[in-house]
Amino acid sequence: MSNVAAKKPRTAKGRRYIGSEIVFNVILTIFVLLCVLPVIHVIAKSISGRAPVVAGKVYLLPKEIDFSAYASVFNDPTMIRSMWFSIVWTAIYTALSMVSTILLAYPLSRHYLPGRKTLMIIVLIPMYFTGGTIANFLWVKQMGLIDSPWSLVLPILTSTYNTIILRNFFESVPTSLEESAKLDGCNDFQILVRIILPLSTASLATIALFYAVARWNNYADVRYYINTSSKFTLQMKLYQVVFASSSSDVSMVEGGKNAVLAETIQCAAVVFSTVPILIVYPFLQKYFVQGVMIGAVKE
Amino acid sequence: MQKDAPRQIRYKRMSFFKAIKTYKWLYLMLIIPLTQYFLFRYAPLSGLQVAFKEFSVFKGISGSPWASPLFKYFSEVFESPKFWNAVKNTVKLNLLDLLFGFPMPIILAIMVYEMRSMKVKKLYQTLMYLPHFLSWVIIGSLVSKIFGTSGPINTMITQMGGSSINFLMDEGNWVAMYVATGVWQSAGWGTIIYLAAISGVNTELYEAAEVDGCGRLRRIWYVTLPCIMPTIVIMLILRLGQMVGIGFERPYVMMNKMVTDSADVISTFVYDRGILNRQYPFATAVDIFGSVVNMCFVIGANVITRRMGEGGLF
Numbered sequence: 001m002s003n004v005a006a007k008k009p010r011t012a013k014g015r016r017y018i019g020s021e022i023v024f025n026v027i028l029t030i031f032v033l034l035c036v037l038p039v040i041h042v043i044a045k046s047i048s049g050r051a052p053v054v055a056g057k058v059y060l061l062p063k064e065i066d067f068s069a070y071a072s073v074f075n076d077p078t079m080i081r082s083m084w085f086s087i088v089w090t091a092i093y094t095a096l097s098m099v100s101t102i103l104l105a106y107p108l109s110r111h112y113l114p115g116r117k118t119l120m121i122i123v124l125i126p127m128y129f130t131g132g133t134i135a136n137f138l139w140v141k142q143m144g145l146i147d148s149p150w151s152l153v154l155p156i157l158t159s160t161y162n163t164i165i166l167r168n169f170f171e172s173v174p175t176s177l178e179e180s181a182k183l184d185g186c187n188d189f190q191i192l193v194r195i196i197l198p199l200s201t202a203s204l205a206t207i208a209l210f211y212a213v214a215r216w217n218n219y220a221d222v223r224y225y226i227n228t229s230s231k232f233t234l235q236m237k238l239y240q241v242v243f244a245s246s247s248s249d250v251s252m253v254e255g256g257k258n259a260v261l262a263e264t265i266q267c268a269a270v271v272f273s274t275v276p277i278l279i280v281y282p283f284l285q286k287y288f289v290q291g292v293m294i295g296a297v298k299e
Numbered sequence: 300m301q302k303d304a305p306r307q308i309r310y311k312r313m314s315f316f317k318a319i320k321t322y323k324w325l326y327l328m329l330i331i332p333l334t335q336y337f338l339f340r341y342a343p344l345s346g347l348q349v350a351f352k353e354f355s356v357f358k359g360i361s362g363s364p365w366a367s368p369l370f371k372y373f374s375e376v377f378e379s380p381k382f383w384n385a386v387k388n389t390v391k392l393n394l395l396d397l398l399f400g401f402p403m404p405i406i407l408a409i410m411v412y413e414m415r416s417m418k419v420k421k422l423y424q425t426l427m428y429l430p431h432f433l434s435w436v437i438i439g440s441l442v443s444k445i446f447g448t449s450g451p452i453n454t455m456i457t458q459m460g461g462s463s464i465n466f467l468m469d470e471g472n473w474v475a476m477y478v479a480t481g482v483w484q485s486a487g488w489g490t491i492i493y494l495a496a497i498s499g500v501n502t503e504l505y506e507a508a509e510v511d512g513c514g515r516l517r518r519i520w521y522v523t524l525p526c527i528m529p530t531i532v533i534m535l536i537l538r539l540g541q542m543v544g545i546g547f548e549r550p551y552v553m554m555n556k557m558v559t560d561s562a563d564v565i566s567t568f569v570y571d572r573g574i575l576n577r578q579y580p581f582a583t584a585v586d587i588f589g590s591v592v593n594m595c596f597v598i599g600a601n602v603i604t605r606r607m608g609e610g611g612l613f
Contacts, residue, residue: 017514017515020413020515020516021413024410024413024414025414027410028407028410028411028414028423028427031407031427031486031487032422032423032426032427034483035426035427035429035430035483035487036426036429038441038444038445039429039433039441041441041444041445041451042440042441042444045444056449056451056454058451059451099331100331100332100335101332103328103329103330103331103332104328104329104332104333106325106328107325107326107328107329110322110325113322113325114313114318114322115318119329122333122336123336126336126340126341128594128597129590129594130340130590131340131343131344131346131347131586132347132569132583132586132587132589132590133547133566133569133570133573133574133582133586134346134349134569134573134574134579134582134583134586135343135344135345135346135347135349135583135586136339136343136346137573137574138343138346138349138360138579139339139342139343139345139346142359142360154335154338154339155339156339157335157339158332158335158336163332187324188322188324188325188328189324189327189328192328213432216434217432217433217434217435217436218434219434219435219436219548219552220546220547220548220551223547223551223570224570224574235434235436235437236436238436238437238440239436239439239552242436242439242440242443243439243440243443243552263449266440266444267444270437270440270441270444273434273436273437274433274437277432277433281429281432282425284432285424285425285428288428289424289428289491
């Protein structure tokens with residue numbers, strides 16, 4: 001890698017800085033390996049046979065390839081149920097949040113709207129001052145949402161951060177489009193739906209991904225609000241499998257008594273929960289970086 | 300915001316009713332999001348009074364009598380050694396995070412920017428962003444699989460003749476693991492903002508530096524770093540503002556019974572007292588303490604940066 005990079009001279013004078021080039025590449029390579037190797041290790045363990053895992057022989061390559069751990073995971077109805085529950089509620093949360101965020105970001109982006117500053121303050125205050133865990137918990141409880149999947153959706157429906165990103169984008173859409181549509185008799189809602197939204201598909205995709213990943217990965221609120229195991233998200237289920245599998249109260253997969261089989265199964269469960277993220281990761285990465293950039297422009 | 304200021308004045312004179320009529324669709328749109336904001340961001344603030352009440356679930360928040368003395372639960376909190384331990388741990392872990400976690404993205408961003416081949420750059424970036432997308436539960440699982448007593452690291456140590464190290468059950472090691480995991484998770488992702496700042500640097504400055512005989516390292520030191528200093532300062536303010544706030548998931552997922560003395564932070568303390576043990580007034584008092592101190596930090600940090608002449612956040 002370093003050779004390829006070092007061939008092209010950067011400057012007019014043709015300096016190459018070979019020393020720093022090598023050092024930079026070595027450091028970056030080490031860091032990048034550290035980022036990836038743990039995941040590879042767990043994947044290797046999950047598809048290895050029991051014996052090499054017990055003996056601690058599995059590092060980065062699987063030994064005695066054996067997919068029985070995955071069979072156990074897929075045969076565990078609670079695991080599949082949690083996966084399904086996570087998918088459904090991530091979708092619901094993302095869809096509703098998008099609606100709410102668009103409806104908030106658009107008026108905020110109209111600089112001529114009277115009361116916009118007040119509105120902005122209303123939106124910003126909760127970013128700096130929140131009720132905290134218990135006040136929110138008591139409120140959710142008072143609303144009768146404890147142990148309801150809606151407790152994972154409604155309290156975090158609109159993210160102020162995402163709203164500001166989207167508002168910044170809406171502001172950058174040329175106003176001439178809006179003005180001509182107004183002359184044609186469109187009202188503001190029609191302008192939003194027919195003109196602004198089709199122009200912002202990339203930003204909308206970014207924000208939707210922000211929401212989906214946040215909901216998918218969130219664990220704390222499930223811990224706070226959900227008591228019934230049928231409403232556990234995949235993260236919660238994974239926590240139980242990995243961190244509580246030694247205690248007897250967890251309904252582990254068949255053969256869970258065997259500590260070693262449990263180790264490969266745990267790894268399979270980790271991979272199982274990571275795969276959805278890894279599948280969308282290439283898209284995520286591109287859009288997320290864009291999203292962060294959009295957000296950064298105005299700050 | 301400032302750019303819009305002159306326009307704002309132009310539109311200012313409009314009566315309330317006329318504004319409602321002219322922009323009714325825009326105001327109608329706000330119904331859904333504002334309902335959400337009031338219902339789930341402002342209304343829960345009413346729960347803060349629980350800290351001043353003899354709260355009973357049956358009587359509800361408004362029905363419960365005020366505590367006497369009013370600050371009873373606050374004094375209980377301030378007399379609790381476990382509370383001070385949690386505060387100490389929070390600040391300690393945050394300071395260590397700041398010390399090790401803050402410079403990393405800057406260093407990585409500078410190095411990535413110096414890569415000439417776009418492909419190499421992209422490859423590094425793609426791989427280093429990965430940990431950011433993994434949930435804390437997954438990261439915690441990875442840590443326990445890799446650094447556990449039967450994990451590969453300990454296997455290697457014992458094979459090389461060393462004795463196995465208890466990375467997760469020993470308090471000192473746990474703190475190191477906590478900090479390292481945080482750096483691992485966020486350093487790569489943190490580069491984005493600095494990469495954006497670096498690409499905004501005027502390239503003429505680089506050329507000028509070259510003409511003046513600067514090597515690469517000097518150019519980084521004398522041109523790149525000063526140019527991205529405003530971004531660094533702003534990021535630092537944001538971090539300082541979070542010195543007392545701490546997420547729940549990371550410490551909770553990594554914690555185990557052996558290290559509670561070092562690992563119990565404000566968020567886990569509140570969870571344990573409030574949600575598990577239902578001491579709502581006590582836990583709410585802790586929450587309020589956290590929020591107030593947090594705000595002081597944000598404001599304090601802002602004042603300091605103003606004095607430094609970097610222009611504060613607000």
